[in-house]
Amino acid sequence: MTVAVATAMAGKAVEVAGEPVRAAVAEMCRRVRERFRGRPSDEAALARAAEDPDAVEGAVRRLLDEDPGFRAELEALWNQAQTKASANDEGVVNVFNGRADKVVQLRDVQGDLNIN
Known part of the structure; x- marks a missing residue:
């Protein structure tokens, strides 16, 4: 989430799945810019974002670390958008939130599948 916001704020293209996620990233960027004022x-960091996207990412991370309530707001936007994401054509959208040692996401399995 933080990388997507920082990348978008740096004016670079962000690869996201569908309009709900693009709209959420735009809204998150707007809110972060307001907090940067x-x-x-x-x-x-924002002014030199195009040349140094890492500086923006660091600033966003600091902001979120300093304000857990604001972090929760952005995470809620992000999670809601991911839930509404949909695939086009032959695409697939996998949504995973939380922590896990291993996550397996598959598509079009033909034949036997054994996971040990």
């Missing part, structure tokens, strides 16, 4: 170091 009046924070000179964050405004500076």
Whole structure:
């Protein structure tokens, strides 16, 4: 989520699945920009975002670490958008939220499948 927001704020294309996710990333960027106002170091990172996207990502991470409530708002937007994502043509959308040691996502399995 943080990388998607920072990449979009840097003016780079973000590969996301469908309009709901694109709209969520745009809304998240808008909210982060609002929070950056009046924070000179964050405004500076945003100003040089195209040349140094890592600086924006660091600023976004700091902002989210400092304000867990704001992090929760953005995560809710992100999760809601992913739930509404849909695939086009032969595409597949897999949504996984949470923590796991291993996650297996498959499509079009033909024949036997054994997972040990």
